[in-house]
Amino acid sequence: MSQQADGGVRVEDSYMKRAFDLLVIFVTAPVWLSVVGIVAALVRWKIGSPVLFKQKRPGQNACIFELLKFRTMLDTRGADGKPLSDYERLTPVGRILRATSVDELPELINVLRGEMSLVGPRPLLTQYLDRYSPRQARRHEVPPGITGLAQVKGRNSLSWPEKFEWDVKYVENHSIWLDIKILCMTVGTVLSRRGINANGDATMPEFVPNQGSGSSCENRN
Numbered sequence: 001m002s003q004q005a006d007g008g009v010r011v012e013d014s015y016m017k018r019a020f021d022l023l024v025i026f027v028t029a030p031v032w033l034s035v036v037g038i039v040a041a042l043v044r045w046k047i048g049s050p051v052l053f054k055q056k057r058p059g060q061n062a063c064i065f066e067l068l069k070f071r072t073m074l075d076t077r078g079a080d081g082k083p084l085s086d087y088e089r090l091t092p093v094g095r096i097l098r099a100t101s102v103d104e105l106p107e108l109i110n111v112l113r114g115e116m117s118l119v120g121p122r123p124l125l126t127q128y129l130d131r132y133s134p135r136q137a138r139r140h141e142v143p144p145g146i147t148g149l150a151q152v153k154g155r156n157s158l159s160w161p162e163k164f165e166w167d168v169k170y171v172e173n174h175s176i177w178l179d180i181k182i183l184c185m186t187v188g189t190v191l192s193r194r195g196i197n198a199n200g201d202a203t204m205p206e207f208v209p210n211q212g213s214g215s216s217c218e219n220r221n
Contacts, residue, residue, distance in 0.1 A: 120145030
């Protein structure tokens with residue numbers, strides 16, 4: 001997509017990306033709504049309430065929104081009252097949901113709300129905002145996505161610098177055609193179950209950079 005001189009996405013390109021997202025969601029609605037209903041019942045039965053995991057994440061321009069995912073972990077705590085490790089809290093059902101990326105389906109609601117896109121850099125934790133280098137912070141120039149270039153290039157098997165470099169490459173080259181290519185590649189990545197876990201971790205380890213710089217938004221909290 002074309003960009004303005006200040007690095008922002010052109011208005012007409014933004015409308016095209018939004019229209020594409022909504023078209024795909026509505027055309028595939030009978031499929032994903034059925035899966036969401038079945039998975040919600042399974043999570044309620046095997047893991048309990050709440051069915052959805054909600055967490056504040058930074059979106060485009062680092063503005064904060066509430067990310068929705070299916071719950072995959074128990075709220076198990078140790079004797080000190082602190083949560084156990086992700087590996088210990090991740091349930092068998094949760095592992096399957098993560099391996100198949102089905103836990104991400106509620107994020108379609110975020111897309112419908114306009115907080116996310118189908119394709120874009122993954123929305124990460126808010127505490128990372130002040131840790132990015134100026135180049136890494138460019139990942140917030142576009143809406144975050146359910147899948148992205150980093151996800152089809154290695155997912156959690158990539159190091160943080162590698163992930164961020166793919167994110168920036170997407171920002172610099174994104175287009176509707178690239179989105180379609182990434183969506184098609186995502187199907188293959190999910191079916192092959194490549195890059196589900198980082199080495200030695202049930203999920204990605206914390207991002208701790210050598211240097212960072214902050215991002216800002218008027219509505220940031």
